Amino acid sequence: MPGFNIITEEKIKSGKATDIYFSRMKEILEAKNKNPQVVAEITASTRGILAGLNEAVELLRDKPINVYSMEEGTFFWPNEPVMAIEGDYLDFCELETSLLGFLCHNSGVATKAARIKKAAGDTSVLSFGTRRQHPSLAGVIERSSYLGGMDGVSNEAGAESIDIKPSGTMPHALVLCFKKQEEAWRSYDEVLDKEIPRVMLCDTFSDEKEEVMRAARELGDSLDAVRIDTPGSRRGDLKEIVKEIKWELEKNGFEDVEIFVSGGLDEEEIIRLKEYVDGFGVGTSVSSADPIDFGMDLVEVNGESLAKRGKYSGKKQVYRSKDFKDEILLRREPKPKEKKPLLKPLIKDGEIKRDISLKKARKKVLNNINEIPLNESLTT
Known part of the structure; x- marks a missing residue:
């Protein structure tokens, strides 16, 4: 069939974007007149940054269920619940596939973005990677990248969806169209709004250092x-x-010209370069980040603590100290001293109880970026 391979919002909300075994289970439960009241918890096998609550809320709102979750932008450890859903199972069982998809993908991108930003430190980092994914995901990628700490995003529609201005430079194709670097650089400067930074691409036809000095003189x-x-x-x-480029710029009176690097960058390369670079454009490593491997499991059925092998039964709460040491307890157990609960009401009987703020989530990540243990295998 012609057209784009995009699942509609209507199908996602109605539970059609699901694995078939959920539909079959629902058919069986309805036929046998079974609709247990359950508690389902979502946990991950790895550490990360929670993102995607904006889409999760849109999926779960107006359902007769209660939802508790960590706040967006919260760092989580493996095997601790980041979300819990309480209600009659048939009211949400078919939504599991989509719910996990929202959380897995968004959190994967946000986590990688936070790792990149932590590696870069005070050096600016821009998200350049939407071309590596389906265009319908541009908003997802740019929102999660920005939430994870990236300083800007390149995709126009993605930037518009989170109410920021897109950031970018010039493509090699512009230089190729003019066939001469100076003409392309000069045209960029003459045509575009003066508010747009004059960042010139300097590696199209010849040595990078040579092109940089030509652009500076031009x-x-x-x-x-x-x-x-x-x-x-x-x-x-x-x-x-x-280092050579920086030396030549400084020794020739162009010390105010900044150096921006892009192309196949990851954390290790950023750490090597950041002493000499003023900004990075990071694409594939963030936009194509591995999803966080979240799973949803029943831990209580009709008031009885119950779980499959490998999972811990019972309704739980996660408590955190200031040094990111967490303690998981049953909700009925006493709260530990000097620790704060992380699972907070998100939806009550279908009604949203908490604002999902990208600005707040991003601030949470950036405020904790130096303390959260995301890059412990890397050194500066």
């Missing part, structure tokens, strides 16, 4: 930054290339 005080995006097959030691 645009003079108008030049804000240069971007290096050389393919890995032609790159050599990028750190040495950037």
